[in-house]
Amino acid sequence: MDVEALEQAALAAVAAASSTDAIEAVRVEYLGRKSELKLALREVRDRETGITLNAARERIEGAVGAREAELERAELDRRLAEESVDVTLPVGGHERGHLHLITQIRREVEDVFLGLGYRVVDGREVETTRYNFDGLNFPPGHPARSPLATLFLDEDTLLRTETSPSQVRTMEAQQPPVYIVSLGRVYRRDTPDATHTPVFHQVEGLAVDEGITLGDLTGTLDFLLKALFGAERRTEFRTHYFPFTEPSIEAYVSCHVCDGAGCAVCRHSGWIEVGGAGMVDPKLYEFVGYDSERYSGFAFGWGLERIAMLRHEFPDLRELWRNDLRFARQF
Amino acid sequence: MKVPVTWLREYVETAASAHELARRLSISATEVERVIDAGVPDVDGNLGHFVVGRVLAAEAHPNADRLQLCQVDVGNPDPQQIVCGAWNFGVGATVAVGLPGARLPGFPGPLEERLLRGEVSRGMILAEDEVGLGPDHSGIMLLSDGLEPGTPLGDVLPLVDQVLDVTPTMNRPDLLSMVGIAREAAALCDGGLRLPDPEEPSATGAEPVEVAVEDFGGCPRYIGRGFRNVRVGPSPQWLRARLHLAGMRSISNVVDVTNYVMHVWGSPLHAFDRSKLAGGRIVVRRARPGETLRTLDGTVRELVPGDLLITDGERAVALAAIMGGLDSEVSEQTTEVLLEAANFEPIGILRTSERLSLRTEGSNRWEKGVDPYAAAPAAALASRMLVDLAGAEPAGSVDVNDGLPKRPVVTLRPERASALIGLDVPADEQRAILERLDFVVDDGWRVTVPTFRARDVTREIDVVEEVARVVLDRVPLTMPLRRAVAGHLTPEQLFRRSLEDVLVGAGFSEAYTWSLTPSDPDPSALRLPDPMSGEHAVLRTTLRHGLVEAARVNVDAGNEPIRLFELARVYLPSGEQLPRERWRLGGITEGGFAAARGAVEAIYEASHLPLDVRRITLGHLHPGKAAETDAGWLGELHPTLLEGAWGVFELDVADLMAPLPERILYEDVITFPAVRQDVAVAVDEEVEAGAIVAVVHEAGGAELREARVFDVYHGEQVGEGRKSVALHLVFQAPDRTLTDEEAAAVRDRIVAALAERFGAELRA
Numbered sequence A: 001m002d003v004e005a006l007e008q009a010a011l012a013a014v015a016a017a018s019s020t021d022a023i024e025a026v027r028v029e030y031l032g033r034k035s036e037l038k039l040a041l042r043e044v045r046d047r048e049t050g051i052t053l054n055a056a057r058e059r060i061e062g063a064v065g066a067r068e069a070e071l072e073r074a075e076l077d078r079r080l081a082e083e084s085v086d087v088t089l090p091v092g093g094h095e096r097g098h099l100h101l102i103t104q105i106r107r108e109v110e111d112v113f114l115g116l117g118y119r120v121v122d123g124r125e126v127e128t129t130r131y132n133f134d135g136l137n138f139p140p141g142h143p144a145r146s147p148l149a150t151l152f153l154d155e156d157t158l159l160r161t162e163t164s165p166s167q168v169r170t171m172e173a174q175q176p177p178v179y180i181v182s183l184g185r186v187y188r189r190d191t192p193d194a195t196h197t198p199v200f201h202q203v204e205g206l207a208v209d210e211g212i213t214l215g216d217l218t219g220t221l222d223f224l225l226k227a228l229f230g231a232e233r234r235t236e237f238r239t240h241y242f243p244f245t246e247p248s249i250e251a252y253v254s255c256h257v258c259d260g261a262g263c264a265v266c267r268h269s270g271w272i273e274v275g276g277a278g279m280v281d282p283k284l285y286e287f288v289g290y291d292s293e294r295y296s297g298f299a300f301g302w303g304l305e306r307i308a309m310l311r312h313e314f315p316d317l318r319e320l321w322r323n324d325l326r327f328a329r330q331f
Numbered sequence B: 001m002k003v004p005v006t007w008l009r010e011y012v013e014t015a016a017s018a019h020e021l022a023r024r025l026s027i028s029a030t031e032v033e034r035v036i037d038a039g040v041p042d043v044d045g046n047l048g049h050f051v052v053g054r055v056l057a058a059e060a061h062p063n064a065d066r067l068q069l070c071q072v073d074v075g076n077p078d079p080q081q082i083v084c085g086a087w088n089f090g091v092g093a094t095v096a097v098g099l100p101g102a103r104l105p106g107f108p109g110p111l112e113e114r115l116l117r118g119e120v121s122r123g124m125i126l127a128e129d130e131v132g133l134g135p136d137h138s139g140i141m142l143l144s145d146g147l148e149p150g151t152p153l154g155d156v157l158p159l160v161d162q163v164l165d166v167t168p169t170m171n172r173p174d175l176l177s178m179v180g181i182a183r184e185a186a187a188l189c190d191g192g193l194r195l196p197d198p199e200e201p202s203a204t205g206a207e208p209v210e211v212a213v214e215d216f217g218g219c220p221r222y223i224g225r226g227f228r229n230v231r232v233g234p235s236p237q238w239l240r241a242r243l244h245l246a247g248m249r250s251i252s253n254v255v256d257v258t259n260y261v262m263h264v265w266g267s268p269l270h271a272f273d274r275s276k277l278a279g280g281r282i283v284v285r286r287a288r289p290g291e292t293l294r295t296l297d298g299t300v301r302e303l304v305p306g307d308l309l310i311t312d313g314e315r316a317v318a319l320a321a322i323m324g325g326l327d328s329e330v331s332e333q334t335t336e337v338l339l340e341a342a343n344f345e346p347i348g349i350l351r352t353s354e355r356l357s358l359r360t361e362g363s364n365r366w367e368k369g370v371d372p373y374a375a376a377p378a379a380a381l382a383s384r385m386l387v388d389l390a391g392a393e394p395a396g397s398v399d400v401n402d403g404l405p406k407r408p409v410v411t412l413r414p415e416r417a418s419a420l421i422g423l424d425v426p427a428d429e430q431r432a433i434l435e436r437l438d439f440v441v442d443d444g445w446r447v448t449v450p451t452f453r454a455r456d457v458t459r460e461i462d463v464v465e466e467v468a469r470v471v472l473d474r475v476p477l478t479m480p481l482r483r484a485v486a487g488h489l490t491p492e493q494l495f496r497r498s499l500e501d502v503l504v505g506a507g508f509s510e511a512y513t514w515s516l517t518p519s520d521p522d523p524s525a526l527r528l529p530d531p532m533s534g535e536h537a538v539l540r541t542t543l544r545h546g547l548v549e550a551a552r553v554n555v556d557a558g559n560e561p562i563r564l565f566e567l568a569r570v571y572l573p574s575g576e577q578l579p580r581e582r583w584r585l586g587g588i589t590e591g592g593f594a595a596a597r598g599a600v601e602a603i604y605e606a607s608h609l610p611l612d613v614r615r616i617t618l619g620h621l622h623p624g625k626a627a628e629t630d631a632g633w634l635g636e637l638h639p640t641l642l643e644g645a646w647g648v649f650e651l652d653v654a655d656l657m658a659p660l661p662e663r664i665l666y667e668d669v670i671t672f673p674a675v676r677q678d679v680a681v682a683v684d685e686e687v688e689a690g691a692i693v694a695v696v697h698e699a700g701g702a703e704l705r706e707a708r709v710f711d712v713y714h715g716e717q718v719g720e721g722r723k724s725v726a727l728h729l730v731f732q733a734p735d736r737t738l739t740d741e742e743a744a745a746v747r748d749r750i751v752a753a754l755a756e757r758f759g760a761e762l763r764a
């Protein structure tokens, strides 16, 4: 038998094989149990012939193996190419819902203050006039005490008009230091329109400790406003009046839409009024039994809806209560 | 309140621009909503086109009946020919002229020389509305005769002005006055203050004015002044212009004077036609039952005891502090005037004005508290003006009061002020700030409060605020020291957040619905005695109503899929003053009972709570698809409440949370392999899966780790009235590998128990 010729023929067949099936046929023909080479090897008697035949067999096996790997890879590549899909086609199937926009802002505010070391207090919504007015130094005859402004259940019971009663309750329950925020629903007798709803949400903040200053208040509000409206915002504080704080201020943030140049959102002033704040009036300390010479503190109460409206520029507050999913899904 | 800046500058001398004034005031004194540009456009040279003119000739236009052809001296050698459509003037009238080139408010381009019916018109004789000085267009403005033709009109009228729109807080009624704003502007912008201080006209032929105050609590001061030979007529143009810029309507010289002086001093005045007062005297008293008064607006007001009245001794002539009476109103025929410059206490005024739904410029000031000292300079200024503008002759004056209040004295510790503000404000600076604001500070830091701040500043902290507001924009931004804090959510707050997240993950969107509903299933639910509307009348004890309405909104909008939840409070009557407020988690979802059940399963599973569901009946649920858990209910909404198959549920958060373990203990489910087997049993139709699983667990014992129904099959093979329930069972022991025999034994126990309890037949 002509080993050399056989090897040449085998290698030519390997080269010619164009599929994994073809290379398998080549393997069977040249290396299979009944192949000429295997038969010859079985009958070999002398060492030299054996070495020659085995060397040829190894070379053919090597060539078959290499070609087989090559062909397998080519076939895999071809199959993968055929499996190509339109990756731009949506499949769905995991539709999530959406937290209400006010819940999202509520959590943001809570997280800011949790990070600053404040507790979150759940106040109650049905309150007594004692906590809603008396403890907050609303004088008799104050317009807020009128049933034209406030929803009463009876003479002494009402739906809280601000989150501030939770301040009084918290201070009554513990001595300073107090660092809390309280967020939730508040109620006023306002006819619903684009900027009023009889139910809305406030965040109340209260810090009472030794050595708390007006600067601590403005610093804290500056931190919060930048967290809500962007680190590049500027803040400004203007004098104001509330029965439960003295001095009182109103917080402003530079307009996030025009950055102070003036636009419709800021009514061309460059500034946006966010809400009221102030140093806790000593009368409140008297009411809860704190030593107003030793302790000082600040408080603020802001509307969450206002923050939402300013930040997302939607025109009508009532959308927050209509629960149309087309609105909810945007946030 | 509207503060025209040209007017303000009469009282305070400062180089600050209107916008600078607005900024200083808004930081340290009062909100300034905006700065309004008023009058003619203040563009290059525009003011030069407006001059005083004198009409030299006026005749009918040859080609137009309704026009006049005028020759007007505007200070040039030659008169100016102007065509004019007004007829309220004649030769010799002093008028306001806009020359060609003048720009008028609301006109796109400048005035031009033009032909009007064949005659050239070089400019315009102006009506007040054409230059933003008033609402009137019935005729042109007539100016005082003493003015020289050619005088710049801007020197005579506030032709270009800016108006500060200020809204003082309720503790600062003193800022509802030009004088109050001027004081602050002077203090904050380092300006010179020149308050109006007219020469008091001397009374001629003193006639006593008789005033009796029966209720000094309501009326601590009443200055009454009589005037004779008053000539009621229109106000001069400058006064009309000022009132217009201040947002008031000109009525007549006498009424305009009272409004003008109220704007100057913040102390409202009233003018009576004295001849209409029986006996010409004034008695201030509370109303008697059944009394009525026809007020200036023509309405007859029913009075109740407690309403404070001005009477003429016989009948009511004014609702004190709120509105005058119609019968004693000053009219064109009036020649005798009684001027009231009084002071009223706030208590009671709001009550009366709210009851009568009658709020006026006057009541708005009185209900906040007006300085009783302001009545005197107001009376003086008004008297001067009545003399000057209406030719009035003063005839008697009286000032009835029960002693004016003393100025509060407060001791200030300047170091305390610095400590509270967080800025070291030197004591000298604090003293200077207070003195500029009209406080008197003695060497011992005893601070005497000015009369116009006496209601508001009574304690040291109030004085600290006076310092703080002036230095407000210098206060450094700092953070509290926070030596002891506890920044974490409570377990319940964390749990509520996780509930929200679970439902959002399950495709539910969060709804916010009203706490007040039209009705509530609980008849004892708290009801507002005086609700805003029937829609918001009852404090809800369930979230259901709001969620159904929210679903309806989305059905109507064609939205899908509709899955909504709400996590909010309900208000359960407690028998005590305050209801129990409970957090509830409610949901509504398309897909009927199964969808509600799926959501509830997700909630329990995420919370690591075992879910035990029992059949119940609830009026608002489908009778065959209603169930309860330990924390609430779930089911399919009764189709009468909303069309379609809606899954609904409501769980009480505290009840849901109650069985939550403090921590979860590890169980070894990894070391020893589990044996899994599926078993199907045939049972009667009415046997519920929950009951089967309960029996399986009872019979399976410790080695049964899990039992779950994965299929329920009805069909011929099972037979009429029967069903096949397929269970997936997992056997596992924590301490050894269960042998096949052990597993088989447990399985047999289970099958036997099911057979005994439900007559179950093993199917596979």
Ligand SMILES: [Zn+2]
Pocket (backbone or CB within 6 Å): A255, A256, A257, A258, A259, A260, A261, A262, A263, A264, A265, A266, A267, A268, A270, A271
């Ligand atoms: Zn802007």
